[in-house]
Amino acid sequence: MKAAVLATAALLAPVSAGAQALRCAVPSGIDRPRPDRASPDQPRRVLPVAGYKLALTWSPQYCRSREGGFQCGEGNRFGFTLHGLWPDGPGREWPEYCAPAALLPDSVVRANICATPSAQLLQHEWAKHGTCMRGYGPVSYFARATGLYGKLRYPDMDALSRRRLKAGRLAAEMVRLNPGLAAEAIAVTTTRDGWLDEIWLCLDRRFRYVRCRPGTGVTPGSDIRIWRGRR
Numbered sequence: 001m002k003a004a005v006l007a008t009a010a011l012l013a014p015v016s017a018g019a020q021a022l023r024c025a026v027p028s029g030i031d032r033p034r035p036d037r038a039s040p041d042q043p044r045r046v047l048p049v050a051g052y053k054l055a056l057t058w059s060p061q062y063c064r065s066r067e068g069g070f071q072c073g074e075g076n077r078f079g080f081t082l083h084g085l086w087p088d089g090p091g092r093e094w095p096e097y098c099a100p101a102a103l104l105p106d107s108v109v110r111a112n113i114c115a116t117p118s119a120q121l122l123q124h125e126w127a128k129h130g131t132c133m134r135g136y137g138p139v140s141y142f143a144r145a146t147g148l149y150g151k152l153r154y155p156d157m158d159a160l161s162r163r164r165l166k167a168g169r170l171a172a173e174m175v176r177l178n179p180g181l182a183a184e185a186i187a188v189t190t191t192r193d194g195w196l197d198e199i200w201l202c203l204d205r206r207f208r209y210v211r212c213r214p215g216t217g218v219t220p221g222s223d224i225r226i227w228r229g230r231r
Contacts, residue, residue, distance in 0.1 A: 024114035025075035033104060033123035038097035042128065046098050047089040049132065051210060052203040053187075054148050055083035058157075058196045059117075060229040071117035080154060082115040083198060084125035085145035087132045101127035104138055112142045115149055148207065153177040161226035168220030174199070185209035187217030188224065196226045 038044040059081050063072035071078060088094050104126060109119045116122050122142070130141035155173035167188040175181050187200040202212040218224070 023077040026113055030109055031119055033119045036124045036127040044097040045095050047095040049087040050090040051088045051205055053086045054201040056080045056199045057083045061195050061227045064227050081117055082149040084129055086129050095132035096128045098132035101131050108138050115146045158228055161228040165224050167218050167222045167224050181209050184211040187212045189217050190224055194223055194225055196224050
């Protein structure tokens with residue numbers, strides 16, 4: 001069946017140039033996710049929730065070394081995608097895999113695939129992080145995450161990619177476009193060779209922006225580069 005192109009107002013209305021799902025073509029058949037469970041590397045940890053991070057992935061960098069697949073296929077074009085909403089603990093550790101997670105229904109995957117463009121990543125985020133949010137089920141967890149994600153505005157990433165850039169400048173541009181967001185609530189992460197990887201927004205337990213913990217992300221004075229794709 002022919003792919004259906006989804007361009008919902010919830011995703012596209014708050015977007016500046018080169019930001020979110022600029023084109024999201026959802027095929028009629030989406031791969032079913034596999035179970036995602038705790039492991040020795042990512043063990044079950046039941047801890048109090050002291051706050052959250054909203055993690056946003058710069059998709060052109062993610063797709064730089066990948067070809068095909070839903071996110072990186074020729075039919076789609078993404079800017080910042082929603083990696084996930086992550087509960088933080090009161091100390092250096094964070095809660096994860098707090099309860100068993102059933103496979104996500106197809107309806108939940110389809111409702112969120114243009115924000116988090118991977119059925120398996122959606123399953124992972126629910127299993128690892130969503131199950132640690134008391135009172136939330138899959139629908140309400142993703143509604144909370146996409147609600148926070150969908151209201152964000154982004155700077156012109158193409159223009160920023162063509163100049164020398166510090167992490168603090170990128171944070172300042174995000175602050176300029178998003179009332180209520182402060183630079184200290186933004187953490188920028190990069191690859192080992194300095195390419196923009198993700199932006200994390202730090203939140204308190206009521207989902208209000210709050211200062212990130214020291215050592216989260218690179219320093220504001222760090223040089224960063226933005227991969228804009230082969231164009």
